[in-house]
Amino acid sequence: MSPRPLMFFGTTNLDLCFNVERLPTPGESLMGSLKQNAGGKGANQAVAAARLGVRPSFYTRIGDDDAGRSLLQALREAGVRVEAIEVCPGEISGSALVLVGDDGSNMIVIDPGANANVTPSMVEKAAEFIERDAIVVAEMGMPVPALNHLFALKSIKGFDLIFNPAPVRAGLSSAAWRNVDFVTPNQTEAFELTGVQVHDFDSAAHAAGKLLDLGPRAALITLGAQGAYYADASATFALRAFPVKVVDTTAAGDAFNGAFAASLAHRLSIREAIKKALAVAALCVTRRGAQSSMPSSWAVDEFLK
Numbered sequence: 448m449s450p451r452p453l454m455f456f457g458t459t460n461l462d463l464c465f466n467v468e469r470l471p472t473p474g475e476s477l478m479g480s481l482k483q484n485a486g487g488k489g490a491n492q493a494v495a496a497a498r499l500g501v502r503p504s505f506y507t508r509i510g511d512d513d514a515g516r517s518l519l520q521a522l523r524e525a526g527v528r529v530e531a532i533e534v535c536p537g538e539i540s541g542s543a544l545v546l547v548g549d550d551g552s553n554m555i556v557i558d559p560g561a562n563a564n565v566t567p568s569m570v571e572k573a574a575e576f577i578e579r580d581a582i583v584v585a586e587m588g589m590p591v592p593a594l595n596h597l598f599a600l601k602s603i604k605g606f607d608l609i610f611n612p613a614p615v616r617a618g619l620s621s622a623a624w625r626n627v628d629f630v631t632p633n634q635t636e637a638f639e640l641t642g643v644q645v646h647d648f649d650s651a652a653h654a655a656g657k658l659l660d661l662g663p664r665a666a667l668i669t670l671g672a673q674g675a676y677y678a679d680a681s682a683t684f685a686l687r688a689f690p691v692k693v694v695d696t697t698a699a700g701d702a703f704n705g706a707f708a709a710s711l712a713h714r715l716s717i718r719e720a721i722k723k724a725l726a727v728a729a730l731c732v733t734r735r736g737a738q739s740s741m742p743s744s745w746a747v748d749e750f751l752k
């Protein structure tokens with residue numbers, strides 16, 4: 448059976464990545480080595496999915512500049528369908544300053560550039576690329592009015608909706624929340640949305656209950672090196688992360704979300720899709736970079752053997 452169509456909505460950035468011995472304290476200057484990488488949450492998620500053998504579509508806005516051209520090229524090379532992407536004359540592409548310490552921890556500052564200017568009517572136009580029976584994935588880097596509009600289209604288009612609420616922002620309507628099938632925060636985002644500090648699976652269960660009160664059909668909280676916690680109206684379970692040697696945690700959550708969506712598109716059960724997402728995210732943190740750290744389905748199968 449062929450995979451279900453998959454479409455991502457979100458941000459693209461050019462990441463300026465400095466590898467440093469440790470993260471700096473305020474006022475401190477450190478030496479580091481610079482590498483430019485394609486990044487942005489939405490783009491990373493789409494690439495993670497494409498590496499697993501689906502051909503996802505992606506909607507984002509980029510500037511008509513060198514950064515935009517290289518970002519588009521990286522997406523094409525990864526196997527992402529770029530027809531829906533808007534290239535915007537006179538605007539600059541998003542960029543991010545990423546510091547990665549030797550222990551794998553990171554610090555990130557983002558200039559959203561063209562990502563910040565997505566309007567509801569642009570989303571309406573991009574939604575023409577959502578195919579029948581699709582899974583749609585959205586993160587929260589897009590302006591909230593555009594997200595409210597996208598989520599409202601679920602009742603017309605009938606897609607399944609995965610919402611990665613990162614970075615958390617106010618203003619998502621209660622109607623929009625009720626159209627979410629899976630909300631997928633990390634620990635920080637779960638805290639920002641519910642007020643519950645998530646430090647283990649018990650507190651994740653508490654936070655998941657509060658997330659479900661917002662209206663989504665299911666909550667899936669990622670807990671870094673601990674794993675992930677799932678809850679819907681009829682089932683709850685926790686799955687442990689795969690133990691690996693961490694090199695760079697950049698884009699772990701993006702790897703998880705892209706792989707979860709691709710696995711649902713491949714018609715795996717929810718539990719199997721989460722297990723695969725844990726494996727993809729574990730492999731991601733063993734490599735440097737964002738899109739460059741997304742593993743192929745071959746590498747994931749070898750890892751799971």
Ligand code: ADP
Pocket residue numbers: 633634669670671672673674675688689690691693696697698699700701703724725726728729732
């Ligand atoms: P984010 O990257 O959005 O902050 P998390 O830190 O929760 O999200 O990580 C997402 C997923 O990445 C986790 O659920 C886990 O599967 C994987 N992961 C993150 N850190 C590690 C780690 N140290 N070891 C193994 N897997 C990890």
